[in-house]
Amino acid sequence: MKAHELRQSFFEFFRSKGHEIVSSAPMVIKNDPTLMFTNAGMNQFKDIFLGNSQPGSTRVANSQKCLRVSGKHNDLEEVGHDTYHHTMFEMLGNWSFGDYFKKEAIAWAWEFLNAKLGIPEDRLYATIFEGSGDDNVPRDDEAYKYWQKCFRNSPGHVLEGSKKDNFWEMGETGPCGPCSEIHIDLRNDRERKVTAGHELVNKGHPQVIEIWNLVFIQYNRKSDNSLEILPSKHVDTGMGFERLCMIVQGKKSNYDTDIFQSVISEISALTGKKYGTSESCDIALRVIADHLRAIAFSIADRQLPSNNKAGYVIRRILRRAVRYGYNYLDMEEPFIYRLVPALVSVMGDQYPELASSKDQISRIILEEESAFLKTLGKGLKMISKMIIDLRNEGKAELPGKVAFELYDTYGFPVDLTQLILKENDMQLDIKGFENEMKSQKERSREDASLDAGDWKIVREADDTIFTGYENTREEILISKYRKVKIKGKEVCHLVFNKTPFYAESGGQVGDTGFISSKNEKIEITDTIKENNLIIHVAKKVPSEPSNSFIAEVDTQKRLMIANNHTATHLIHFALRAVLGKHVEQKGSLVTPDRLRFDFSHFSKLSRDEILKVEEITNRMIRENHQKHVIENISLKKAQSMGAMALFGEKYGESVRVVEFGDSVELCGGIHVESTSGIGIIKIIAEGAIASGIRRIEAVTDGKAYEYINEKLAAVEEIASLLKSPGNIKEGVEKLIAENNSLRKTIEKYQAQVALSSLKNLTDNAINIKDIQFLSGQIDTDSAETLKTIAFEIRKSSENSILVIGAAIGNKASIVVMVSDKLVKTKNLSAVDIIKEISVEINGGGGGQPFLATAGGKNPAGISRAIKKAEEFVRKM
Ligand code: ATP
Numbered sequence: 001m002k003a004h005e006l007r008q009s010f011f012e013f014f015r016s017k018g019h020e021i022v023s024s025a026p027m028v029i030k031n032d033p034t035l036m037f038t039n040a041g042m043n044q045f046k047d048i049f050l051g052n053s054q055p056g057s058t059r060v061a062n063s064q065k066c067l068r069v070s071g072k073h074n075d076l077e078e079v080g081h082d083t084y085h086h087t088m089f090e091m092l093g094n095w096s097f098g099d100y101f102k103k104e105a106i107a108w109a110w111e112f113l114n115a116k117l118g119i120p121e122d123r124l125y126a127t128i129f130e131g132s133g134d135d136n137v138p139r140d141d142e143a144y145k146y147w148q149k150c151f152r153n154s155p156g157h158v159l160e161g162s163k164k165d166n167f168w169e170m171g172e173t174g175p176c177g178p179c180s181e182i183h184i185d186l187r188n189d190r191e192r193k194v195t196a197g198h199e200l201v202n203k204g205h206p207q208v209i210e211i212w213n214l215v216f217i218q219y220n221r222k223s224d225n226s227l228e229i230l231p232s233k234h235v236d237t238g239m240g241f242e243r244l245c246m247i248v249q250g251k252k253s254n255y256d257t258d259i260f261q262s263v264i265s266e267i268s269a270l271t272g273k274k275y276g277t278s279e280s281c282d283i284a285l286r287v288i289a290d291h292l293r294a295i296a297f298s299i300a301d302r303q304l305p306s307n308n309k310a311g312y313v314i315r316r317i318l319r320r321a322v323r324y325g326y327n328y329l330d331m332e333e334p335f336i337y338r339l340v341p342a343l344v345s346v347m348g349d350q351y352p353e354l355a356s357s358k359d360q361i362s363r364i365i366l367e368e369e370s371a372f373l374k375t376l377g378k379g380l381k382m383i384s385k386m387i388i389d390l391r392n393e394g395k396a397e398l399p400g401k402v403a404f405e406l407y408d409t410y411g412f413p414v415d416l417t418q419l420i421l422k423e424n425d426m427q428l429d430i431k432g433f434e435n436e437m438k439s440q441k442e443r444s445r446e447d448a449s450l451d452a453g454d455w456k457i458v459r460e461a462d463d464t465i466f467t468g469y470e471n472t473r474e475e476i477l478i479s480k481y482r483k484v485k486i487k488g489k490e491v492c493h494l495v496f497n498k499t500p501f502y503a504e505s506g507g508q509v510g511d512t513g514f515i516s517s518k519n520e521k522i523e524i525t526d527t528i529k530e531n532n533l534i535i536h537v538a539k540k541v542p543s544e545p546s547n548s549f550i551a552e553v554d555t556q557k558r559l560m561i562a563n564n565h566t567a568t569h570l571i572h573f574a575l576r577a578v579l580g581k582h583v584e585q586k587g588s589l590v591t592p593d594r595l596r597f598d599f600s601h602f603s604k605l606s607r608d609e610i611l612k613v614e615e616i617t618n619r620m621i622r623e624n625h626q627k628h629v630i631e632n633i634s635l636k637k638a639q640s641m642g643a644m645a646l647f648g649e650k651y652g653e654s655v656r657v658v659e660f661g662d663s664v665e666l667c668g669g670i671h672v673e674s675t676s677g678i679g680i681i682k683i684i685a686e687g688a689i690a691s692g693i694r695r696i697e698a699v700t701d702g703k704a705y706e707y708i709n710e711k712l713a714a715v716e717e718i719a720s721l722l723k724s725p726g727n728i729k730e731g732v733e734k735l736i737a738e739n740n741s742l743r744k745t746i747e748k749y750q751a752q753v754a755l756s757s758l759k760n761l762t763d764n765a766i767n768i769k770d771i772q773f774l775s776g777q778i779d780t781d782s783a784e785t786l787k788t789i790a791f792e793i794r795k796s797s798e799n800s801i802l803v804i805g806a807a808i809g810n811k812a813s814i815v816v817m818v819s820d821k822l823v824k825t826k827n828l829s830a831v832d833i834i835k836e837i838s839v840e841i842n843g844g845g846g847g848q849p850f851l852a853t854a855g856g857k858n859p860a861g862i863s864r865a866i867k868k869a870e871e872f873v874r875k876m
Pocket residue numbers: 068075084085086087088089091209210211212213238239240241242243
């Protein structure tokens with residue numbers, strides 16, 4: 001059975017059991033402060049388990065793209081070294097939200113694997129929770145009973161497991177419960193006879209592995225660590241699709257399935273390395289085949305590789321792939337980007353976002369690969385230099401700190417550092433390195449830590465009603481609150497029954513403002529979303545939370561935000577009109593002060609294009625288009641009206657459309673009533689943020705007015721400095737011309753100085769072993785003069801060494817020249833001389849054998865440096 005057929009058969013099976021098949025949520029998570037990437041199928045349903053929102057359907061199933069490379073689940077180091085952990089993988093899952101429980105979940109899992117797919121009973125094992133005295137949770141007898149019914153012929157295949165494997169928790173706090181894992185034994189009969197399968201379950205044997213985890217959510221873990229029983233119980237299951245494929249296709253490794261095979265053959269074709277020839281090669285092929293998927297899918301989800309957070313995680317994955325290619329497949333040129341078409345042909349059908357951003361994915365990977373290969377080259381050079389230094393100092397161990405710096409600043413992998421050191425009979429202070437790593441991890445944990453207390457319920461309430469489209473002021477009740485420590489500072493999170501505050505999303509920042517009751521007024525510094533929960537960040541806990549409050553949005557800021565948000569739509573529209581329909585939104589930021597808009601386009605915008613965008617948007621402002629909002633229509637209908645859906649964005653069943661004239665967008669944000677409110681749009685910056693992605697920054701209204709006035713003020717100032725207010729351009733041109741002619745005069749003067757010094761130098765030259773040694777301090781304030789002299793001597797004499805210096809300001813400059821013939825015949829180098837003498841001027845330098853220069857902080861040392869050079873030549 002082919003992979004895609006298997007995926008379909010899972011869907012069909014659960015559809016036949018009354019499940020609605022939903023699509024995968026994006027792999028990159030944008031509105032959950034506790035999670036950067038989806039790492040399990042349940043993530044997108046977290047709100048339902050937490051009771052923050054109601055499910056559309058109580059039975060759902062899907063295939064979810066997951067990434068396990070950071071946080072609680074990090075499999076990165078396993079990937080490639082084993083054959084069944086991936087960075088990005090698909091998790092098949094079925095869910096019950098307060099609907100069926102253990103009986104059906106177990107019976108259906110069994111039916112699907114055993115009856116439908118024909119996986120033999122004697123190769124399967126199931127585990128149940130053994131119970132925990134600490135938590136006062138009994139053994140899961142219920143699950144045991146249902147499993148016994150499945151394993152009729154192999155009763156010994158139902159095993160007990162500890163809290164580590166068989167009690168699942170969402171996080172430190174929150175929904176949790178016992179789980180049952182299903183394992184498979186893939187070993188051959190001979191091995192199975194020697195060691196019974198049940199002895200190898202959960203023991204890390206590569207052929208006895210977990211395939212499916214059925215979680216029975218029945219408790220809530222509170223922050224004091226106690227468990228409370230949930231009023232309604234849920235089922236959450238997750239099965240590794242690649243592993244299931246391996247089983248069904250009769251393979252021993254996920255990489256032997258059709259999911260990976262075509263990509264692996266493509267890598268072989270590009271690198272000339274066949275799969276199955278050597279262990280290290282195979283690991284590299286697996287690493288690359290795996291990482292390609294993770295990178296491609298996250299770029300398709302609009303998460304580009306970058307320097308921080310989620311982007312940095314992606315960059316690290318890509319670099320790991322490049323490095324394995326470099327170390328084990330001898331790939332010193334970019335090649336991973338060329339694998340994208342092969343990946344798209346396997347997965348593009350199920351995941352159209354991949355197919356549609358194919359070219360962009362290739363381009364971005366190429367760019368990253370090239371940059372990192374350069375880094376690798378640079379790192380290699382640095383290590384060679386360090387090895388020489390160590391050797392000179394008679395040492396054989398590289399300090400951990402240095403290796404960490406190479407790793408952290410240049411992304412230079414530590415195992416490569418170790419390898420190179422080994423080749424040079426040296427070693428790394430690995431303890432020191434690990435200590436540096438540990439303290440960095442601690443630093444970043446502290447930075448990211450968000451220490452949240454339990455929610456204190458003030459009153460039972462449904463989902464918060466958002467009234468901010470119409471109102472900025474509202475009488476509200478607090479439904480719950482909690483204290484949160486962020487980086488050591490305590491704030492309070494508040495949830496209301498209704499709110500006029502817009503929570504940060506879709507690029508628009510959260511509202512700020514106040515809440516006030518009859519006895520206090522508390523500042524709201526931000527409004528954020530945790531999944532669908534609207535949270536107001538308050539400076540302190542209200543003294544009487546049960547009071548009623550007036551919630552008031554800072555309307556001045558709100559107005560500026562609305563201006564900028566609508567302006568973003570107009571810019572998007574204008575960009576498509578000016579540049580073409582390939583322009584797609586790739587990201588945006590809307591703040592009160594300015595807006596930022598990222599979009600796909602291949603080249604720098606010309607001045608003309610920018611002016612056209614400004615012209616179109618400002619005309620739309622003057623035409624005063626009214627806002628036209630359509631709430632609650634289907635995504636299909638919205639798209640037929642011309643609105644563009646973004647890949648990597650999660651849309652609900654119904655969407656909101658915002659129109660201004662011909663601009664039509666899917667948007668949940670806040671906008672002006674009509675375009676004239678924006679006043680003016682002025683683009684203040686345009687540049688590239690990644691290959692094929694440009695960024696525009698702009699300001700509107702008062703900020704645009706300020707910006708333009710500032711620019712005009714600068715022009716006026718220049719005019720008054722030039723004393724030619726009429727024609728600034730002419731004035732500046734005149735100034736440049738004057739400057740050029742002055743420079744020429746100076747150069748002439750310098751040449752004269754050089755000439756007279758030249759004469760002096762040759763007059764005072766001394767002869768050392770048939771070499772004409774010229775030296776002296778030159779009176780000049782340009783280091784260029786020194787070089788001019790050096791080149792003159794080099795031209796005119798075959799047998800000379802020249803060492804000259806000058807005090808320029810409070811710095812010293814030295815130039816050493818060695819005639820070409822001496823370089824060749826006597827193997828002399830100006831670099832050696834400069835290295836020897838530059839300590840005297842407190843500096844350093846380098847260059848080429850015939851000419852080297854040095855700069856230093858001590859002009860008083862020039863004469864000593866010259867003397868030293870003379871001694872050096874005498875000693876040769
Ligand atoms: P393992 O012990 O094998 O790492 P797990 O306990 O981390 O698995 P769960 O968190 O229960 O796994 O995830 C559910 C299922 O997802 C697993 O049974 C497995 O089939 C699959 N799975 C988990 N991690 C990976 C991974 N890194 N790559 C591929 N499949 C995975």
